[in-house]
Amino acid sequence: MSPSERPGAPKPLACKIYPRPEHNISRSQISENALKVLYRLKKAGFEAYLVGGCVRDLLLGREPKDFDVATNASPEQVKNTFRNCRLIGRRFRLAHVYFGREIIEVATFRGSDSEDAERQLVHEDGRLLRDNVFGTIEEDVWRRDFTVNSLYYNIRDFSVVDYTGGMEDHGAAILKLIGDPESRYREDPVRMLRAVRFAVKLGFAIHPDTEKPIFDMAELLRSIPAARLFDESLKLFLSGYGLQTFELLRHYGLFAVLFPDSDRCLATEDHDFPRLFVATALQNSDNRIAEGKTVTPYFLLAAFLWEPLQLEVKTQLQQGENETFAYQNAANQVLKRQIKVTSIPKRITQSMREVWLLQSRFSKRVGARPFRLLSHPRFRAAYDFLLLRAQTGDADSELAEWWTQFQRADETEQKRMTRPAKKSRKKRRPKQSRPKSTNTEAT
Known part of the structure; x- marks a missing residue:
């Protein structure tokens, strides 16, 4: 199954490459440790891209909180490339490369098909419970949530690779889901919370097609584990907005x-x-x-x-x-x-x-x-x-x-x-002497 045939996938767009003169991302803005990961993967013969929120924020002129890397190297190959690496995750295996307190997250391109049923598990309500299907960059792009989060910065030629029209949406300050919104929300209802968080944080408007289903699908959040909703709540309310x-x-x-x-x-x-x-x-x-x-x-x-x-x-x-x-x-x-x-x-x-x-x-x-x-x-x-x-x-x-x-x-x-208030003393009335009673006995 090709990416465009995947249920809920949008009509495929021609991949558009924005060379270095057509965007404002500079290597001087990128973490030195992220560059080390990108260059070492490239030297080892793998594809390596910055992807997601860090690319989006760099285009906005903001300093990214984290730098995420996408590659065609498997998690085990990433681990073999970096001694300071640890594999994490169950729903989707990720590699964390440690540089002191900074962690560079490296994810293998995700696939759009599930020939191996044991590697992908879908709940009856449409939620993805486990997803370890690897693929190509052309497949990986359709598995991301919003168009502005699906831009790839290529370390080989310093270009920005765009499969979904994310650069145009970025320029128009529009937040738009990739694919059919209802299907994407059913896959992961937390995307509704992410839509709100990104819209407020970035000052973007939510596209009408992305916005409309939220009113009717909010109850799907009840299926999300309480621990994950707590983490999402902190992101929502402790971000400064x-x-x-x-x-x-x-x-x-x-x-x-x-x-x-x-x-x-x-x-x-x-x-x-x-x-x-x-x-x-x-x-x-x-x-x-x-x-x-x-x-x-x-x-x-x-x-x-x-x-x-x-x-x-x-x-x-x-x-x-x-x-x-x-x-x-x-x-x-x-x-x-x-x-x-x-x-x-x-x-x-x-x-x-x-x-x-x-x-x-x-x-x-x-x-x-x-x-x-x-x-x-x-x-x-x-x-x-x-x-x-x-x-x-x-x-x-x-x-x-x-x-x-x-x-x-x-x-x-x-x-x-803290001293107790003094009680006002009432003046005592002087005692009046009682007249002596005369006690007469009957004779």
Whole structure:
């Protein structure tokens, strides 16, 4: 079966070669280690190309996060070529070439046919579960997702090789799936999330044919393992474009699949609080990333699930639980439901719990309690969470200001701030002497 006969494959385009003068990619922009891999594979007699997001980003004048290589060498041949190489992957075997902390990923061209059934496994719903069928570059191109991600930089003559019209779509800022969109989404529903992520990150518009099926096929994400959806969620919201991504995910109905409890709260929001709270948390994270500061996943996830937690706490309190147990039980229930969708690691859920449970301790400002809270390992995150709540009307702004001042104050001032308020003493009325009672006995 030729690439063009593959189900869902588009009408084949003539391969177009863009020589070095017709594109802006320079070797000076490419990682030295990636160049080493390309040149060594070429010297060993193999084809070697940069491919995917790194080529796309280089054309945009951006610095790629990773450099991926495609070759006709098998994974075992790549391993024999590089001593610093390790083979990984089950669904599709990949070679990782290590240069200290930098890893260059090398993938063998994927084939478009499956003569060996043991090497390719397809689920009844169309998802590819295992795919170790190797092929040629002409076949490999149809297995990639978007046209702008299917451009190959050839180390032999420094040209860009385009089989799908990706250079034209790149110039028009259009994100378009290769092949029939419905078939491609069924193969891997995560492509819907990738479409949103790339559209926001690149500032591209999603092609109408690529966009239309998403509204009806969002539910396919429920078939994806929870661990993979967690990883995808981090890419979506911790890329520096979290707020825009959130809005677009809601538009397509994808956020409802990733965070069902949160989406239900957003659908029944009261005075716009839940949406404003989540949006502000995302904007703050985007600002931190733009400033080169670190962002912790647990803080953002705690914000996403804060309103579902409050509703669960309310239910627990109505059932007669005290406040501490109500929060603990509510956290267990909310996280239990969410983990079934996105498998949040225990180290993150534990930090989320601490941020949530510390919120009730901020109201206790007398005696030694404020000092104990100040020394808690999660105090800073919990305090930032309190500020976020105050900013969006969920907490008393006076309480947030008190804690801001308490941290800045010296020890003497802190002791004064935590001193119990003096009770005003009422003046005691002077005792009035009672008249002596006369006790007369009847005679």
